[in-house]
Amino acid sequence: MKTQVIEHLQCAVCGARVSVAQPLSWRCPQASNQDRHHVLHFVGASGDEVFQPQDSENPFVRYQKLLAWDAFAAQHAASLNERREFIERLDAQVASVAGVGFRRTLFARHEELSKALGFSPAGGLWVKDETHNVAGSQKARHLFTELLHLLFAEEKGLAPWGASRPELAIASCGNAAIAASTLAASAQWPIRVFVPQSVDAVVLNTLQALGAHIEVCGRQPTDPAGDPCVLRFQEHVARGSLPFGVQGTENAWCLDGGRMIGFEMLEQFPSTEHLARIFVQVGGGAFASGVGDAMRIAEVQNTQLHAVQTQGCSPLARAWSRAQQTGGTLNAGARWNECMWPWEEVPTSLADGILDDETYDWISICDAMTRTGGFPVVSPESDVVAAFELAQKSSGINVSPTGAAGLAGLMTYVAQNKGNYEQENIAVVFSGVLRS
Numbered sequence: 001m002k003t004q005v006i007e008h009l010q011c012a013v014c015g016a017r018v019s020v021a022q023p024l025s026w027r028c029p030q031a032s033n034q035d036r037h038h039v040l041h042f043v044g045a046s047g048d049e050v051f052q053p054q055d056s057e058n059p060f061v062r063y064q065k066l067l068a069w070d071a072f073a074a075q076h077a078a079s080l081n082e083r084r085e086f087i088e089r090l091d092a093q094v095a096s097v098a099g100v101g102f103r104r105t106l107f108a109r110h111e112e113l114s115k116a117l118g119f120s121p122a123g124g125l126w127v128k129d130e131t132h133n134v135a136g137s138q139k140a141r142h143l144f145t146e147l148l149h150l151l152f153a154e155e156k157g158l159a160p161w162g163a164s165r166p167e168l169a170i171a172s173c174g175n176a177a178i179a180a181s182t183l184a185a186s187a188q189w190p191i192r193v194f195v196p197q198s199v200d201a202v203v204l205n206t207l208q209a210l211g212a213h214i215e216v217c218g219r220q221p222t223d224p225a226g227d228p229c230v231l232r233f234q235e236h237v238a239r240g241s242l243p244f245g246v247q248g249t250e251n252a253w254c255l256d257g258g259r260m261i262g263f264e265m266l267e268q269f270p271s272t273e274h275l276a277r278i279f280v281q282v283g284g285g286a287f288a289s290g291v292g293d294a295m296r297i298a299e300v301q302n303t304q305l306h307a308v309q310t311q312g313c314s315p316l317a318r319a320w321s322r323a324q325q326t327g328g329t330l331n332a333g334a335r336w337n338e339c340m341w342p343w344e345e346v347p348t349s350l351a352d353g354i355l356d357d358e359t360y361d362w363i364s365i366c367d368a369m370t371r372t373g374g375f376p377v378v379s380p381e382s383d384v385v386a387a388f389e390l391a392q393k394s395s396g397i398n399v400s401p402t403g404a405a406g407l408a409g410l411m412t413y414v415a416q417n418k419g420n421y422e423q424e425n426i427a428v429v430f431s432g433v434l435r436s
């Protein structure tokens with residue numbers, strides 16, 4: 001793959017552009033509180049330089065030159081070494097709170113699961129294990145690039161707040177709130193988390209221990225459609241707090257760190273083998289966007305991306321078919337209103353981390369599935385339960401139902417398609433730990 005240096009951010013809906021040098025470029029300049037259907041994507045230019053990972057187990061250092069944050073900091077006269085040191089310093093602070101810093105996570109063929117699922121020796125199930133990542137899931141990857149951006153802007157005098165930092169804010173029911181509170185604590189930055197009434201007691205205790213301000217949000221009679229936690233979060237940001245979440249629509253910089261998991265997987269997979277498909281569970285969609293965007297930059301061919309949702313909440317699969325009917329699944333951003341709207345029923349599933357009623361980052365996932373020849377998979381609840389039980393019984397990884405939902409997608413795919421999956425190498429991400 002070629003080194004691609006990020007040059008600007010461009011809205012996938014209206015086309016507006018923002019230089020990568022611009023600080024605090026969370027949202028499209030055309031977005032407003034009345035019109036939130038905008039999302040900035042990173043756009044870069046590839047030169048002739050073949051990309052060489054730096055010698056580090058920290059993914060943000062290893063793939064430093066591919067980071068939009070690296071391009072941002074370079075534009076403000078920080079040298080390559082200074083940028084690396086900045087990442088390593090913050091990583092050490094994160095490790096002091098989380099117990100671990102960012103390190104490449106394991107990605108390997110899983111012998112027991114491959115056998116249990118009937119794979120032949122020629123193929124196999126490959127599992128990326130995020131359960132030991134910072135804060136127990138992939139979420140901290142997204143937030144680390146937001147925090148890098150904030151701290152760098154502050155240190156270089158590019159941020160307007162002087163000595164009194166605005167609060168960080170996030171809407172989430174679990175992993176993202178814990179990851180955000182962990183990173184906020186590492187920077188001693190106050191944070192407010194907006195969680196649903198159904199929030200798990202273990203999650204609440206963890207958030208409390210991390211010093212987060214917690215707001216439990218119920219639906220108000222006057223609320224429009226959509227997640228009430230997201231609504232309260234948006235109101236708080238409108239009053240001046242900083243969006244510190246994992247939805248590209250609210251803070252594009254989450255999409256930067258999200259790509260690192262994709263770069264890792266592509267590098268870790270043996271170059272002598274062929275990876276046929278990747279199943280990625282989708283909630284708000286930043287996670288699958290990151291995997292898909294890494295595949296685009298690495299010019300991966302012949303690996304299909306499948307977005308996995310549950311029958312209890314599948315707005316992305318609906319958007320995919322709406323996009324097919326209205327002009328195609330590539331670059332469908334301008335057709336947002338025709339394709340993506342909040343799921344009408346109350347979303348339910350054992351995989352409760354992917355119940356976002358709207359797939360905020362749907363555009364780049366549709367692009368990635370189109371480019372790779374993939375398609376969405378909607379798993380019946382029985383597969384969600386079966387995948388969790390199989391993972392708990394046979395994987396040796398203490399994964400949550402949400403974390404195992406990609407495996408549910410594979411099971412659904414196998415039940416629906418009579419292809420020769422047994423001969424294929426197929427990847428899933430066990431994205432989050434089971435908390436107890």
Ligand SMILES: Cc1ncc(COP(=O)(O)O)c(C=O)c1O
Nearest residue numbers: 175283284285286287353431432
């Ligand atoms: C463990 C886990 N996996 C996957 C996801 C889905 O990620 P995204 O919301 O970016 O689609 C989540 C989101 O909460 C999660 O907690």
Ligand SMILES: [Zn+2]
Nearest residue numbers: 011014028038
């Ligand atoms: Zn826009």
